[in-house]
Structure formats: structure tokens, C-alpha cells
Amino acid sequence: MMKQQKYFVSGNEAVALGVQRSRTQVVTAYPITPQTVAMERLSEMVADGELRTEFMLVESEHSALSAAMGASAMGTRTFTATSSQGLLYMAECLHYASGGRWPIVMMNANRSVALPWSIFGDQRDSLSLLDSGWIQVYVEDAQEAFDMIIQAFAIAEDEQVLTPVMVNLDGFTLTHTYEPVFVPTQEAVDAFLPPYQAPVKMDLDRPLNMAFSSTPPNNMEFKYQQHQAMEAARPVIAQVEQAFHAHFGRAYGGLIDAYRCDDAERILVTVGTVTGTARQAVDQLREQGQKVGLLKIRFMRPFPHEEVARALRHARAVGVLDRDISFGYEGTVFTNVNSALIGNKVVPPALNFIAGLGGRDIGVEDIEKMFERLAAAMDGKAAKRVEFIHLGVATDE
Amino acid sequence: MIEVRWLGRGGQGGFTASRLLGVAAVLFENKYAQAFPSFGPERRGAPVLGFTRIDDQKITLRSEIKQGDYLVVMDENLWSPRLWDDLKPNGLMLLNTSRPERFPDAAGDRRLVTIDALQIARETIGKPIVNTAMLGALVAVSGIISLEAAVQGVQKEMKPALAKGNVAAVTRAYERLSR
Numbered sequence: 247m248m249k250q251q252k253y254f255v256s257g258n259e260a261v262a263l264g265v266q267r268s269r270t271q272v273v274t275a276y277p278i279t280p281q282t283v284a285m286e287r288l289s290e291m292v293a294d295g296e297l298r299t300e301f302m303l304v305e306s307e308h309s310a311l312s313a314a315m316g317a318s319a320m321g322t323r324t325f326t327a328t329s330s331q332g333l334l335y336m337a338e339c340l341h342y343a344s345g346g347r348w349p350i351v352m353m354n355a356n357r358s359v360a361l362p363w364s365i366f367g368d369q370r371d372s373l374s375l376l377d378s379g380w381i382q383v384y385v386e387d388a389q390e391a392f393d394m395i396i397q398a399f400a401i402a403e404d405e406q407v408l409t410p411v412m413v414n415l416d417g418f419t420l421t422h423t424y425e426p427v428f429v430p431t432q433e434a435v436d437a438f439l440p441p442y443q444a445p446v447k448m449d450l451d452r453p454l455n456m457a458f459s460s461t462p463p464n465n466m467e468f469k470y471q472q473h474q475a476m477e478a479a480r481p482v483i484a485q486v487e488q489a490f491h492a493h494f495g496r497a498y499g500g501l502i503d504a505y506r507c508d509d510a511e512r513i514l515v516t517v518g519t520v521t522g523t524a525r526q527a528v529d530q531l532r533e534q535g536q537k538v539g540l541l542k543i544r545f546m547r548p549f550p551h552e553e554v555a556r557a558l559r560h561a562r563a564v565g566v567l568d569r570d571i572s573f574g575y576e577g578t579v580f581t582n583v584n585s586a587l588i589g590n591k592v593v594p595p596a597l598n599f600i601a602g603l604g605g606r607d608i609g610v611e612d613i614e615k616m617f618e619r620l621a622a623a624m625d626g627k628a629a630k631r632v633e634f635i636h637l638g639v640a641t642d643e
Numbered sequence: 644m645i646e647v648r649w650l651g652r653g654g655q656g657g658f659t660a661s662r663l664l665g666v667a668a669v670l671f672e673n674k675y676a677q678a679f680p681s682f683g684p685e686r687r688g689a690p691v692l693g694f695t696r697i698d699d700q701k702i703t704l705r706s707e708i709k710q711g712d713y714l715v716v717m718d719e720n721l722w723s724p725r726l727w728d729d730l731k732p733n734g735l736m737l738l739n740t741s742r743p744e745r746f747p748d749a750a751g752d753r754r755l756v757t758i759d760a761l762q763i764a765r766e767t768i769g770k771p772i773v774n775t776a777m778l779g780a781l782v783a784v785s786g787i788i789s790l791e792a793a794v795q796g797v798q799k800e801m802k803p804a805l806a807k808g809n810v811a812a813v814t815r816a817y818e819r820l821s822r
Contacts, residue, residue, distance in 0.1 A: 254662075254669045254676070365683060387703075418682040419705050424662055425677050426669045522703035605682060609706040 250428040250494070257420035260388040260427050261353045261413070262287035264395025265325050266297045267435040268351075271442075272317035272324045274302045274310040278332040279365045280417040281355040285327060307332035311339035311352070318348035319456055321444030323399060326350065329417060330357035330371045337375060343410045344379025344472060346457050349402030349442070350410040351395065352380075356518065356569070357417040358604040366605020367417035368569040369518060373546070373578045379472055381411040381479055382546040384518045388427045391415050393496055396439055400486045403442050406478040416519040416569075418605065430494055438493045476548045483545065501550035503542040504557045506532060510539025512620040513558055515566040515583055517543050520601075520608050524567070527613035538617050543579065551586035558587060561594050563624040565616050569602040576632045595623040601635040612636055645787050646708045648729055649693035649777075651717035653685045656774030660715070661693030663778055664788070667796030668697045672788050675702050690721055697787055713737065713785055715777050717760070722746060727753050737780055739773050756784055758820060767811035775809040779816030790817045 255263065261284045265273065273292075275285045291297035300317070304310050310326045317324040328336060333354055343350055354372050358364040372382060381401065385391045391413065398411040415421050446454060460468060484500050491497040503521075506528055507513055516524050521542040531538045541557050543550065558564050564587070568577025575581065580598040587593050599616050602608045612635055623629045647664065651657030658680040665678035674697055681692035694708045710731045716722055719740040727750040730736060736755045738746060743757040760776035767776070775797060782793045793813050798806045 252670060254666045254678075367682075418679075422682060423677055423679040423705075424665055425702070426675060519705045523705045525703045607707045609709075610704070 250430045250434075253427045253429055254424055255388060255427050256283065256422055256424045257388045257391050257415045258283035258355075258422070259287050260392040261327070261395055261415065262291065263427070263429055264392045266291055267429070267432060268323065268325075268396050268399050268439055269436070269441070270297075270299055270325045271322040272300045272302065272314070274304055274313040274317070274324070274326045276304050276307050276310045276328070276332065278307070278329045278355075280357060280367070280421040281327045281329040281332075281353065283421070284353060284355075307336040308339060311336040311343060311350070314350045314352075315339065315343050315346060315348050315457075318343075318350050319346070319448050321442065321447035321449075323403075323442040324348075324350050325352070327353035327355070329355035330359055330365075333371045333375065334359065337378065340375055340378035340380060342457075345468070347408040347472075347475070348410060349399070349408055351398040351402055352410065352412050353395070354412050354414045355417045355421045356414050362604075364604045365417075367419055368603045368605070369414070369416070370570050370603070372412060372414050373570045376547055376578065379409065379476070380547065381407075381409055381476070382414060383411065383544055384414045384546065385420070385544075386519055386521045386542065388420065388423070388425050389496070390498060391420065392427050392429065393490065393494070393498075396435060397486050397490055399442070400439055400489075401479060401482055404479075404482045404486075405445055407475055407482050408445070409472070409475050409479060414518065419519045434493065438490065479548050498544060499542075500553070501543075501545045501548070502553045502557060503544060505540040505542065507539035507541060507557055507561075509537055510560075511537040511562045512617055512624060513539040513541050513561040513564055514613065514616055514620070515541045515543060515554075515564065515579065517546065517567075517579055518569065520567060520569065523608060523610060524613045527610045527617070530610065531614065531617060536617070543583075546579070546582070549582050549586070551582075551589070554583055554586040555589050558583075558594070559590050559592075563620040564594050564596040565599055565620050566596065567599045567601055567608075567616065571600050571603065580632075595629070597623055597629055598632045599635050600632065606636060608636075644696060644698040644702065644704075645713070645785070646711045646731075647695040647697075647713045647715065647781070648708055648711035649695070649715045649717070650721055650726070650729075651691060651693070651774070652687075652721070653689050653691045654687040655717050656772055657691060657715075657717055658693035660774035660778045661695040663775070663793070663796045663800060664695045664697070664781070666800055667792040668788050670799060671792035671795040674699060674788070677702050710734070713781060715781055717773050717777055719746075724750070735784060737777065737784060739777060756780075756820065758816060760816060763812055763815050763819070767815055768808035775812040776816040779813035780820050782813070783817045783820035790814065793817070
């Protein structure tokens with residue numbers, strides 16, 4: 247395995263390094279907490295001559311993604327980043343970019359959504375936009391953030407896929423946390439990720455029509471193709487990870503990562519950085535002889551319904567931790583997991599834990615409490631289907 | 644795993660110190676570390692926190708550090724008996740003060756060690772920025788990392804002109820408490 251240099255950087259800085267090593271040709275930038283440092287580092291790299299890119303300062307998030315679409319339509323490798331209100335402000339453009347089949351990579355720093363105003367972390371911003379046609383990946387630590395920026399370009403630019411990718415990092419718990427990250431040399435990344443060759447692009451020598459209108463006789467065919475491209479992304483994600491592993495020695499399990507699930511009676515499903523805390527909780531409970539496991543969902547789109555169903559098929563109780571709530575129903579991850587579970591012969595009791603909204607801390611003891619709830623459910627005791635963990639005020643209890 | 648809480652005022656460099664400790668542990672002692680600020684907006688002069696975790700194996704834990712093995716208090720005006728609750732049992736508090744007689748030595752199994760970091764900072768850096776002196780003091784009382792690694796961490800992160808005085812601050816504070 248080739249030598250890689252060890253850095254001590256934050257999640258934001260790991261993203262900036264990933265963008266640099268990917269030889270990104272256009273970056274469109276508009277700052278928003280907690281994403282700002284990623285863009286600051288990129289602008290410093292440009293100023294210091296460490297990154298040759300067209301660094302475009304724009305006046306809003308709507309413009310950031312619009313400009314990214316224009317750049318991508320010219321056949322250039324393009325990156326932008328946002329968070330929360332900014333992501334929502336560019337919501338219209340998200341559908342535009344996926345419909346236009348432009349392989350843009352965007353970092354989203356997961357942050358709560360107003361009102362009440364909050365700059366702190368949860369995943370309500372990106373999960374509310376699952377239907378915008380973007381591939382959505384959620385990472386657990388800074389190393390995975392760095393690695394997934396590079397992999398995201400390889401996935402997005404695959405000719406079978408040509409779909410934009412949103413790389414989600416939990417605000418603050420990942421964007422602002424410094425930790426070790428191994429960074430391969432530029433030459434090594436070049437060998438893994440060749441320059442983007444757009445199959446179609448804006449070209450004066452080969453003029454064609456892009457971003458056009460449709461009518462009822464043809465619109466649905468475009469939407470069908472978008473769906474097919476997202477389905478085609480499943481094997482591509484696996485192939486890209488395999489190649490990445492061969493080049494750099496790191497792998498993350500593809501669409502999901504099952505941790506100590508093989509003989510687990512109770513399994514907790516997580517998305518994002520809370521997975522790391524849950525790993526520690528699972529290790530501690532395993533030491534006490536409790537058969538618990540952890541299922542990290544890495545990709546929310548395309549959703550790994552077969553992999554989730556397989557990983558949970560022997561579980562006697564399943565919990566889903568959502569840093570999200572779809573008011574009037576349940577957490578969105580829970581809805582997706584339940585939909586996958588009903589294909590199994592035996593469907594275990596499933597509970598939804600709403601936690602960590604608006605930056606509330608989730609500790610090992612909170613995860614242990616969730617496993618206690620699952621133990622009761624496994625024994626047939628009545629349990630609340632959707633429970634808010636760690637509520638500071640007595641509401642319905 | 645060792646967990647450190649850094650308590651200072653915005654602008655005193657508490658988070659920088661928490662990060663320097665992480666840099667030193669990860670890059671110069673081949674350990675694992677995490678460093679993070681108190682999340683959210685920070686204001687100059689207001690009380691702010693920084694955190695460092697250090698271990699011999701990969702750290703996956705992402706929750707807050709509610710109680711530290713060590714608590715570094717960079718401004719004596721932030722001291723209060725309530726701070727003992729921010730320490731684990733047998734934890735150690737390190738306080739920057741020139742008036743140690745005003746503070747208790749211990750509370751139960753939790754101990755307090757003082758150092759006049761302000762004086763050291765004035766002598767070495769020429770400015771009242773105490774973060775690197777407190778880093779040197781923490782290394783001396785804890786042995787989490789070596790003095791050499793701490794010095795290398797400062798040299799790696801700061802420009803040479805700035806590093807010189809800060810290396811002297813780390814070293815002088817270290818020597819004062821490791822006598």
C-alpha cells in the first residue's frame with residue numbers, strides 16, 4: 247500500500263483536501279455556518295497556488311448551485327457546499343441539477359432548520375430533500391468525508407449514473423472536530439480518479455440542446471431514466487469502493503455498514519456521526535454479554551432496501567435513530583427502514599428514537615437506553631412507536 | 644482514553660491549545676486524538692470551552708466531554724467551586740493564577756495545581772496569551788504526551804517567528820511543574 251501523509255484536520259478541512267486532490271476545476275462558494283471553513287480552506291489553497299480552480303464567489307446558495315450547473319454543463323468537474331437554510335434556498339436548483347444529469351458534488355453540513363433559528367446540527371435539512379434526485383451519502387468521520395468526496399466524483403461522473411452527489415457531514419460534531427486523516431499523494435489520487443470526460447456538454451463545435459422543456463408525451467421518459475440512473479448507481483457505488491480499496495486500503499461496506507450484527511438480537515440503525523458513539527455503546531453492551539448490533543446506513547439514496555432487509559432479517563427488535571422528524575408521522579429514516587423490512591418473512595417490532603435535534607448531545611447512555619427499550623419490545627412489552635429521547639421538558643410523560 | 648476540558652475566554656487560545664495537544668499526540672506520538680471547540684458562536688472575552696480526547700486506539704465517540712480527566716482553567720476569574728463537577732473522580736484541575744493561596748488544593752479526590760502562566764507568557768512571548776504555557780503545564784502534570792512532542796506540535800502549527808516564543812512558553816511551564 248502506498249504511503250499516505252497523516253494530517254490532523256477538521257471535517258471541513260478534510261472535505262477541502264478531498265476537493266483539492268480531486269483536481270476540481272470549478273468551485274462555487276457561498277458561506278454558511280457550519281460549512282464556512284471548508285470554503286475558506288479552498289480559497290486559501292487557491293490563493294497559495296495549491297489548487298488550480300475557477301473559484302467563483304456568488305451572491306446566494308441559489309446562485310451557487312446555478313453556477314455549478316453551468317460549469318458542469320461545460321464538462322468541468324464542479325463542487326459546491328452548503329447547509330440548512332442554504333440547502334433549502336437552493337431546493338429548486340437541486341431538482342434542476344439532477345434532472346439535467348450534471349455530476350456535481352456538493353458537501354452539505356447537516357444543520358437544523360428554522361424556526362426556531364438554530365445553527366446546530368441535525369439532519370432535517372437533507373432528509374427533507376430525499377426526493378430531489380440526488381445521491382445522498384452520510385459519513386461518520388473526517389477520513390470518510392475525505393474519501394467520499396473523491397469517490398463521489400467517480401460515482402457521479404460514471405456514464406451510467408450522471409447524477410449529482412450530496413456528501414453529508416453532521417454540523418459541528420464532524421465539521422468542527424479535528425482528528426487524524428490519511429491523505430494520499432496527488433499522483434495516487436490521479437491514478438484513481440482520471441479527469442472528467444463529459445459524454446455530452448455545451449460545445450460550439452457540437453452544438454446541442456440541454457436543460458430544455460418537456461411535454462406530456464416525453465416528460466415521464468426523462469423521469470424514468472433518472473430513476474434508472476439512480477438504480478444503476480448501486481453497482482457503481484460498489485465498484486468505486488472496491489477500486490478505492492485497492493488503491494488506498496480503506497473500505498466502508500458500500501451502501502450500509504453492519505457492525506456486530508451477525509448474531510445480534512437487537513439492532514440499532516444509525517445515520518452519520520452518531521454511529522461512532524453507538525459503536526462504543528455496542529462494544530460496552532457486548533462486553534456484558536448482550537447480543538446487540540449496529541447498522542449504519544451510508545446511502546439514503548439510492549436506498550439500500552435489500553441490504554437493510556438482509557442485515558435485519560434475524561433481529562428480534564429493531565430501533566431506528568433519527569436526527570429528524572417528519573411532523574405528523576415519524577422519522578424519515580424509520581419510514582424508509584420499515585418499508586424495506588416488510589419484504590422479510592418475519593418482521594420484528596421496530597421502534598423510532600428521535601434524538602439530537604438542533605444539536606442536542608447524544609451520549610453512550612442515550613444509546614444504551616434505546617437498547618433497553620428494544621429489549622422490552624423484544625419481550626413483547628408495549629412500547630411507544632416514536633419516542634423523543636432526552637426531552638428536557640415533561641411533555642407527554 | 645484521556646479527556647481534557649479547556650476553559651478560557653474567547654481570544655485566549657483555549658481551542659488552539661486543545662488542537663495543539665491533538666496535533667502533538669497524533670503527528671508526533673502516533674496516538675489517536677480528537678479536538679473540538681464548544682460548538683456555536685464564540686465571542687471575545689466570553690467564557691469558551693475546548694476539548695481534547697487522546698487514546699492509543701481509534702476514537703469513535705462523538706458526544707460532549709461533560710467531565711474531564713483534566714480541566715485547564717486559563718483565567719482565574721472563571722474559577723468557581725462548581726468547576727469540580729466538570730472533573731471525573733481523581734481528576735486534576737490546572738489553574739492559571741499568581742495567587743495560589745486563594746484557591747483550595749483539592750475537593751475530595753479531585754486535586755488542583757496552579758501555575759503563573761501569565762508571567763511565563765509575558766517573559767517568553769511578550770504578550771498575555773497563556774495557552775501554550777498552559778499546554779506545557781498540562782503535559783508536565785499529566786504525562787499524556789512528551790515535552791518533545793508538544794514542542795514539535797507548536798513548531799508544526801505556528802510560523803517560525805511565533806513558534807519561538809511559544810516553544811519557550813511550553814518548555815518553561817513544563818519545567819516549572821515537573822521539578
